Amino acid sequence: MAYTPLDEKIITEFTGNVVRKDLSAHIKSNAPVPTYVLEYLLGQYATSHDETQIAEGIERVKLIMQNNFVQRNQAELIKSTIREKGPKLLIDRIHVTFNDQDDRYEASFNNLGISEVIIDPATVRANPKLLTTGVWCLPRVSYNGTTEKGVSPWSIDSLKPVQHSGFDFEEFTKHRAEFTTEEWIDVLMQSIGLNPEFFGTRQKLFQLTRLIPFVERNYNLIELGPKGTGKTHVYSEFSPHGIVISGGDVTVPKLFINNTTGRIGLVGYWDVVAFDEFAGRTRRPQRELVDIMKNYMANKSFSRGSDVQSAEASFAFVGNTAHNVPHMLKHSDLFSELPANYHDPAFIDRFHTYIPGWEVETVRNEMFTQGFGFVVDYLAEGLRYMRNLDYSQHASTYFELDNSLSKRDRDGVNKTFSGLLKLIYPHEIFTSEQAEELFTFAIEGRKRVKDQLCRIDSTMTQPRFAYREKASGEERTVQILEEVEYPDLYWRESAQNQEDQMLPSLDEAAANHLQVASALSSEIPASTPPEGKSGPQEKRLEIRENQTGVTYQALFADYLRGATLIQLEDAYIRRYHQGRNLLDLLAVVHSVKAPESEIVFTLRSGSDEYGAFTQEQEEMFEEIKNQVQPHGITFIYTYDPDAHDRSIKCNNGWIIDLGIGLDMFQRPAMGSFSLEFNYQQFRKTKRLVLNYTFEAEGNTVPHA
Structure with missing residues (x-):
């Protein structure tokens, strides 16, 4: 295939850390492994842009998957092979538990079906996520044939988690400086697996906003919108540091701490915890769970009993909407799909940004890229490194937010702004105009949250989402697209006082739309x-x-x-x-x-x-x-x-x-x-x- 100038530039600047993003689809077949597992292997054998070498690398990865990946229906055959022929390198998901009766750690293999395999404590300490929901690994497994009671005949000779070895931030930013802003954004889009040609600037920013929880500690994001927009893709496939759970399946012990064992939950081991299918009025989450989540989202800490624990995991809540925007604005609010216990002003106020899923393109086959992007795990390690940095100070260098905004409003804007800067300008080289574009976008995300809070809770005071550009002294007000398109519905006093009014027909809405936009522009x-x-x-x-x-x-x-x-x-x-x-x-x-x-x-x-x-x-x-x-x-x-x-x-x-x-x-x-x-x-x-x-x-x- 013919590579674009951007592909050639990526390959030149980041040799060994990039891969053609469509290759994993060619080898994934029926193997239910995350993309980062496949790209880890592709990064070892198929990083060249020479077609012959890529073809050879793909065949080698296919062979590894064929010979080493554990299919559940082949588990007994693999166990027999290890017994008869000796140790074998496998690809499987491993989960570890602590046996406090015998004072040892024991590993369970998800597909191979063996358990109570003794594992070295040093390996567990180096990979604490083994103790939560497990980690995809490359273990070398042996059979010892012991008959000793309580001792597994299986042993782990070596174990390597599927993750990139090391990350050099200085080298990363040096090569970033060789790209224009537009080029770099397209590099990130291709790294996600999307063809940037199908997305406008705003669409690209929405895609990148989904990555902010990976670069910002304790960042709370919500995205509600129609089905098919790829809301959970980056959380389930993009990084080994994120985990996706069903919004209805989580419990307090699983998420925070188990009082019986004292073991910390998911927030202690993962950078990002994403709640899939979070919307749904019929869901009935535990009140205790909601209360602990509220405290954690606000204070980065939680408690059960007398102990107070802190953690750094960011939360991403994603769910589908059943109605379009004007329907939600007429009858309720943009959080109307949340379960009743979550449709709580105190809970909603903890969100730093709201991605309007109705603006995000429905993902179609032609939108996936065939170009080069970062090996998922390499970029994931880069994002994790940047969690230690804080770029929010750049906001106060250029802009001053309106005094009517609360501390939570400011935190929401600044954390979103910081996250976008880390993603797009990790080298901290940008113009005031470029900073302003991201700052305005960050304000929109928090404004969408706060405007709906004022609708839900009439006791809240509506702030002015405006800022002053320090260099010029000019004050600018920020609007979101929903209030531009549907001003009569967006700014009505309450949901109830228009229940009997008819929404304008589609033709009327289309005819009146530009008059509204014109008045507001x-x-x-x-x-x-x-x-x-x-x-x-x-x-x-x-x-x-x-x-x-x-x-x-x-x-x-x-x-x-x-x-x-x-x-x-x-x-x-x-x-x-x-x-x-x-x-x-x-x-x-x-x-x-x-x-x-x-x-x-x-x-x-x-x-x-x-x-x-x-x-x-x-x-x-x-x-x-x-x-x-x-x-x-x-x-x-x-x-x-x-x-x-x-x-x-x-x-x-x-x-x-x-x-x-x-x-x-x-x-x-x-x-x-x-x-x-x-x-x-x-x-x-x-x-x-x-x-x-x-x-x-x-x-x-x-x-x-």
């Missing part, structure tokens, strides 16, 4: 229309990334009305989806013209090749030309190698600066029955700014 107001005109106004319109409900009809129709000559300049009308965007714009032109009128619509665009359009472009433009001609639109296209502006100019006087151009939507899910693919109002937008100006003397005549 930065606009250049015009108190009166240009002289002699009525209707549309000059303005500056900002569209947020991931915003929905945006259509060409709402953006352009009023400004195209009455024009007979329209010029579009957009250098990037080259590919199929961009041609489809052009056709959608021509459909809007047709919708505003009188049936008997004729429109001349010209396009000036560029091409990947110099001197002419590509054949694919020519064929696409000719087909569009033939399709619109019978409907009163003459389509003329020309090539300009110097084309760079993106604008619409009309002979009715209006000029629209398109910013990034017609290609303003993120890539939709493909398919004949995909709403995103077929209808613009369902697509998520990129971030863009449109400027609408009127030239009274205008009558812009398009080029021919």
Whole structure:
């Protein structure tokens, strides 16, 4: 396969610590092992970018899995092989218990099915997670044939946990400095296993936010949203330092401490404890569990009896929502799916951030990368190392939060900001503008929590989520996308006082959406229309990334009305989806013209090749030309190698600066029955700014 420049750069800068991320899928087969186990092996044998060496490495890893991985239905055969032929290296999950009657540690093999195997205390001390839910290991197992009562005939000659050996942070940051911010974010995306081409900046930040619990101690994250967005992937597959448990299966002894044995629970051994399927109104968690969790999430400590224990594990709560955002805002709140005992202001206030799962893309097969990324365990060790660092001080260097924000609000913002800085700028080299982007994003995550708390608990005071940029002294207010899209529902006084009101229909929501966005965005107001005109106004319109409900009809129709000559300049009308965007714009032109009128619509665009359009472009433009001609639109296209502006100019006087151009939507899910693919109002937008100006003397005549 052809590698991208980014792949080549990753391989050069991080030789020996990267792997092609699609390889594990080729060898995983039916072996139920985490990705980090496979990538550990691939990192040993298939880190080259030479196809022949990769193929040889894959075959070797397959052979290791075939010969050493313990399939449960082959357990008796493997035990017989060890007895007859001698010690054998295995791949199995091992769990250790302490036998206090005989004062020894005993290991149990998950797939091999043997237990009470004596294991060296030094090995247990070096790998304390063996005592909790177990660890995937490479043990060499022997059979001794002893008949002594109470002594297992099996022994462990050696044991190596599947983890990377060592991490050099200074070396890591030195190589990080060779990448631009955009490149580094894409490296992290590929390391997660995702193709960055399918994600906008905001989408990438959501994916990286899922990693913050690995780099920040005692960080509490919640993500609620639709199914299929990969909410638990990074917690179950990404790191040997995280564990996923069902939200309904956890108990106080398992999570915190067992009073009978005095043994500390999961929070004492894991960096991240993720609660899967956490949502569900029918769940009935123990009240004692909820109370201890609240204390731990707030104070990093817990107690049962007289002893107080502390721990550093971060919590990630993930669950599915049954309703869309406007339904939740109308009838309750954005935490409405939580079990009743967790739908408690004191519990919810402990969350540092809320990832809006409805903004996260549903994972599709084409979104997985075939490029190179870090071997999972190497990056996991890097993230673990950075738990010892604190980058939150950078926030106070550049910004000052509004005084109305509580200590928990500030902690939420600062810890999220610190986590994102560690992930994206571990070398601590960034501009104030880059810091501000992450700071604003961090504020959004905490604001989503606090706004809903004020809705749930009417005694809470609504703070101002604003900050002052110290260098300029400018104060800026932060909004989240839900309040931009659904202001009437978001800021109503209570859930009950609108129970009888009807939600707007989908068509009404789409039609009204841009009026709302426009009112809340930065606009250049015009108190009166240009002289002699009525209707549309000059303005500056900002569209947020991931915003929905945006259509060409709402953006352009009023400004195209009455024009007979329209010029579009957009250098990037080259590919199929961009041609489809052009056709959608021509459909809007047709919708505003009188049936008997004729429109001349010209396009000036560029091409990947110099001197002419590509054949694919020519064929696409000719087909569009033939399709619109019978409907009163003459389509003329020309090539300009110097084309760079993106604008619409009309002979009715209006000029629209398109910013990034017609290609303003993120890539939709493909398919004949995909709403995103077929209808613009369902697509998520990129971030863009449109400027609408009127030239009274205008009558812009398009080029021919």
